[in-house]
Amino acid sequence: EAGVAQSPRYKIIEKRQSVAFWCNPISGHATLYWYQQILGQGPKLLIQFQNNGVVDDSQLPKDRFSAERLKGVDSTLKIQPAKLEDSAVYLCASSLTGGGVGEKLFFGSGTQLSVL
Amino acid sequence: KQEVTQIPAALSVPEGENLVLNCSFTDSAIYNLQWFRQDPGKGLTSLLLIQSSQREQTSGRLNASLDKSSGRSTLYIAASQPGDSATYLCAVRGNYGQNFVFGPGTRLSVLP
Numbered sequence: 001e002a003g004v005a006q007s008p009r010y011k012i013i014e015k016r017q018s019v020a021f022w023c024n025p026i027s028g029h030a031t032l033y034w035y036q037q038i039l040g041q042g043p044k045l046l047i048q049f050q051n052n053g054v055v056d057d058s059q060l061p062k063d064r065f066s067a068e069r070l071k072g073v074d075s076t077l078k079i080q081p082a083k084l085e086d087s088a089v090y091l092c093a094s095s096l097t098g099g100g101v102g103e104k105l106f107f108g109s110g111t112q113l114s115v116l
Numbered sequence: 117k118q119e120v121t122q123i124p125a126a127l128s129v130p131e132g133e134n135l136v137l138n139c140s141f142t143d144s145a146i147y148n149l150q151w152f153r154q155d156p157g158k159g160l161t162s163l164l165l166i167q168s169s170q171r172e173q174t175s176g177r178l179n180a181s182l183d184k185s186s187g188r189s190t191l192y193i194a195a196s197q198p199g200d201s202a203t204y205l206c207a208v209r210g211n212y213g214q215n216f217v218f219g220p221g222t223r224l225s226v227l228p
Contacts (some may be wrong), residue, residue: 008175033215040220042120043160045215048215093159104165105152105161105207107160109158
């Protein structure tokens with residue numbers, strides 16, 4: 001079974017530039033999550049999709065971050081314009097339904113973003 | 117608001133030792149708790165998931181316990197190996213449809 005795919009693995013940009021990350025979840029998984037992990041901290045949820053609808057985006061900085069999941073499969077997270085404090089690893093995760101008993105989260109390898 | 121802490125932040129042990137990692141959470145109204153492993157530069161891999169009605173889960177050399185009333189979970193690793201070196205994170209999901217809240221992790225080094 002293929003895992004959660006993310007690209008690119010690394011990205012270096014200058015502040016005020018824009019950047020986009022792509023994620024393809026495990027086939028059949030209805031729920032997709034984007035997390036931000038700053039060095040030395042646990043992941044923080046940015047946005048959760050259930051199929052192609054947004055369930056939770058309460059911690060997404062909407063003035064600069066946007067995300068979409070067209071057709072309920074793969075997803076793109078964009079930052080425009082980037083700030084120095086956006087330097088982090090951006091992790092995509094998926095789960096089968098988003099809340100079933102015993103349901104686990106599956107993560108991709110992440111995109112490491114450095115903003116200079 | 118749920119807060120999750122993990123102690124210690126880092127741990128270094130010689131190979132073969134049994135060890136315990138701790139996870140504490142402030143709100144005991146949880147749906148489940150999950151332990152993850154993260155290798156440098158990689159994503160998270162799920163190790164064990166404990167539902168709120170369970171007291172423990174075991175997988176190989178790993179055993180996770182849950183005490184909801186005291187807001188604590190422990191991950192026990194038996195006969196540690198250098199390959200166990202990684203960061204271990206716990207994450208808690210609340211009862212009311214909330215998403216997982218992660219702890220900061222414990223960085224484990226097992227020395228040969």
